[in-house]
Amino acid sequence: MPLDTLIVVDDPAAWPIDIPGTELVKARHYLTDPGYQNRRRVKVFNLCRSYRYQSLGYYVSLLAQARGHRPLPDVSAIQDLKSNSMIRTVSDELDDTIQKSLRPLRSGEFILSIYLGRNFAKRYDRLSQQLFSLFPAPFLRACFAYNPKREKWQMQNIMPLAASEIPEEHRAFALEKAVEYFQRPRPRTQRHGRARFDLAILTNPDEAEPPSNTRALQRFLHAARQVGFSAEIIGRNDFGRLAEFDALFLRETTSVNHHTFRFARRAVAEGLVVIDSPESILKCTNKVFLAELLRRHHIAVPDTLILHRPAPEPVIASLGLPCILKQPDGSFSRGVLKVDRAEDLRQELIHLLAHSDLVIAQRYLPTTFDWRIGIFDRQPLYACRYYMAARHWQILRHDLDGRLLDEGRWETLPIQDVPAGVVSTALKAANLIGDSLYGVDLKQVGRRVYVIEVNDNPNIDAGVEDAVLKENLYRIIMQGLMRRVEMRKGIPGK
Known part of the structure; x- marks a missing residue:
């Protein structure tokens, strides 16, 4: 059943707009009329x-969320527009687009008006669309300044643009874009008859080494529909649509300084169930945090030093050579180096410390394979042995540019066939992070078991991690997501 669309404004008389399929509503009526309070499946475009804070426009978005309606902007977007840290992060992330779009300008300042993702000048459309995706408010004004020292443009602020502030020469264009926006078809995955809730699965089709391959994503979608979700694959440009869903499942490699973290944070703020949670991303994606956490809880890890100076002597004295150096936020075996000589150790430390104030050094523990124990809801889910790539010390071998050259073979085992110490150590480590979906990497040397790291977004590929449980692996995860949504909605478990 399609959503009803309300366009909420301060004064309908000031809006010469008539769009089929929408209803123009005065803000005070939306806030106080019981007829609007009781309506369901409503999308609210707040054009106040x-x-x-505490204005009519603020309360329209706030009460829309409380009523289960889907407002644009929502309160999280309103708060993001006030956040200097969010604005700096977005400016850095969109740096390439900003520089390409504004390079021809000769002035030191530039103001960009954005009308539902469009600008009056077509050459700014890409930048406008990306900013609208990240700050989903109908009308926006972004201010940029040129920094001569850095020889680049930077976004200074972005704020909602009131309809009354739209320049007269832009008003017809803004109304035209509003009509186009409301009338254009919105493709959605077909809602199956038994679907009760909406699930978004965030992916990146251009990612070289995604956490799930295409077949696995299709199996996740199938399992989601089996348990009662209407499931849809989304991408980074769907940030502004998060309020349409009840749950978010991240199947894109996560990082704190990255849109995946913002998706997780925004989804939590919207009341969605989220895997990976922002807390899990924060804890798992930084190896310095993990090293300290595991050490504090007396979980065995390879002998570890946290370094802040490029001095090889303490490393050699404590760990010997060869040793392992780790970039705190590396993933998929990248940012992890084996160093054999003292002179190389110093140079690599200089290089790594140029990007992070702290670096991890660990004793090298050669093994023919690493264990990976997949854990969900504090229970072991799957177990794999990942063998080292041929003539290499890691399971993945990359070239100097980070491209994957080779990977070792794998073996998936029933949990009951895994040494008990491996499973129990993995559970102890994962339980320090939370109750989400984790992949714990371990090495076994004799009878000793060492945790290498805990991954918040573990690989689940069709034909590998699902080799034992098959379709049931995906169903277990989707059932767990459904239970969490039901608990969040106050629906008694079956």
């Missing part, structure tokens, strides 16, 4: 002149 102000979203400042």
Whole structure:
């Protein structure tokens, strides 16, 4: 059943707009009329002149969320527009687009008006669409300044643009874009008859080494529909749509300084069930944090030093050579180096410390394979042996540019066939992070078991991690997501 669309404004008389399939509503009526309070499956486009705290526009978005309606902007977006740290992060992430779009300008300042993702000048459309995706408010004004020292443009702020502030020469264009926006078809995955909730699965089709291959994603979608979700694959440009869903499942490699983290944070703020949670991403994606956490809880790890100076002597004295150096936020075996000589150790430390104030050094423990124990809801889910790539010390071998050259073979085992110490150590480590989906990497040397790291977004590929449980692996995860959604909605478990 399609959503009803309400366009909420301060004064309908000031809006010469008639769009089939939408209803123009005065803000005060939306806030106080019981008829709007009781409606379901409603999308609210909040075009009030102000979203400042406790204004009419603020309350329209706030009460829309409380009623289960889907507002644009929502309160999280309103808060993001006030966040200097969010603005700096977005400016850095969109740096390439900003520089390409603004390079021809000769002035030191530039103001970009954005009308539902479009600008009056077509050459700014890409930048406008990306900013609208990250700050989903109908009308926006972004201010940029040129920094001569860095020889680049930077976004200074972005704020809602009141309809009354739209320049007269832009008003017809803004209304035209509003009509186009509301009338364009919105493709959605077909809602199956038994679907009760909406699930978004975040992926990146251009990712070289995604956490799930295409067949696995299709199996996740199938399992989601079996348990009662209407499931849809989304991408980074769907940030503004998060309020349409009840749960978010991240199947894109996560990082804190990355859109995946913002997706997780925004989804939590919207009341969605999220895997991976922002807390799990924070804890798992930094190896310095993990090393300290595991050490504090007396979980065995390879002998470890946390370094802040490029001095090889303490490393050699404590760990010997060869040793392992780790970039705190590396993933998929990248940012992890084996160093054999003292002079190489110093040079690699200089290189790594140029990007991070702290670096991890660990004793080298050669093994023919690493264990990976997949854990979900504090229970072991799957177990794999990942063998080292041929003539290499890691399971993945990359070239100097980070491209994958080779990978070792794998073997998936029933949990009951895994040494008990491996499973129990993995559970202890994962339980320090939370109750989400984790992949714990371990090495076994004789009878000793060492945790290498805990991954918040573990690989689940069709034909590998699902080799034992088959379709049931995907169903277990989707059932767990459904239970969490039901608990969040106050629906008694079956």
